[in-house]
Amino acid sequence: MTTKVKALVLDLDDTLYAEIKYLQSAYHFIAAQISAQPQQLSAKMLAEYYAGENVFENISRVYQLDKAKLLDWYRFHKPDITLFQDVAETLNHLATEYKYAVITDGRSETQRNKLQALGLTDLLSSIVISEEIGSEKPSTANYEKVMRDLQCEQYIYVGDNLKKDFVTAKCLGWTTICLKDQGQNIHKQNFSIAEEYQADHCLNSWQEIRNFLSIDSNKIK
Ligand SMILES: [Mg+2]
Structure with missing residues (x-):
């Protein structure tokens, strides 16, 4: 193994x-x-x-x-929601190589209901929800909890919110990927933000993310 x-x-x-x-x-x-x-x-x-x-x-x-x-x-309520195209395929495809975790802000029950509806709960080795841990992104505690839970050598973070998703991950030496808004995001993306808040990579779809992650991990940075 x-x-x-x-x-x-x-x-x-x-x-x-x-x-x-x-x-x-x-x-x-x-x-x-x-x-x-x-x-x-x-x-x-x-x-x-x-x-x-x-x-x-x-x-x-x-x-x-x-x-x-x-x-x-x-x-x-128990939500009726589905994963973006190519998310399930990507996670299944990479499951032998990667451990998975989620860092999300919101209420425990609400966010856990979403993960359940999306069929992700069993795939995740760590789930960090702001209401449960008592701090919101970009708090370092939320990211360090994942590192304690996973004990990996390399971390890649995928998010969409430039204001809070990437700044701490970058400080901790993680590689960061921003999934670009395809036009319907609740929080609009503002790319004219200080460099420290920008992701290392901006990709348009989960298909692009999958291709990116499938290349030799030594080349990812
Ligand atoms: Mg988000």
Whole structure:
């Protein structure tokens, strides 16, 4: 059996799946709780979201519902989401070479529900969620937890958010890859940011990431 000395560490939202699909899934769930025509209502909610309206304020007023209830449904429903194209193939293909981990910010239950829905839980050797560890990216603690859990020689981090994903990983000597927004990310990418926040590599798709990771790891930097 080969020893896995390499780690592939992943952000979750808008890196492994489109976060807008989580929002849509939550809207479907909420609409199904309160309307006899959930398809129509969730479509209306999505249109309001894109128009910059306060969707929950509107629902709360029309349906006489507590906003806290809506937020609970949003955060704790079991989401219907799927991985970006080529993620599953890439992770399966590289599983003999790499250990996998996720570093994500958010609530424990919400993020774990997402990992479960995406079928990733069993693949991951370490899961670091901000609510569980008590700090958010770019806190060093979140990255060091992965290093303690994995004990690898080389770390590669894939994320999408230049403000917080890469700066600490770079300080720790990890190789960083930014998955470029294909137009629907919840947090827009701003590449005019200080050099220390920029990823070492910017790639357009998981197919490109897979090709990149498949080359000799000694050449990766
Ligand atoms: Mg992200």
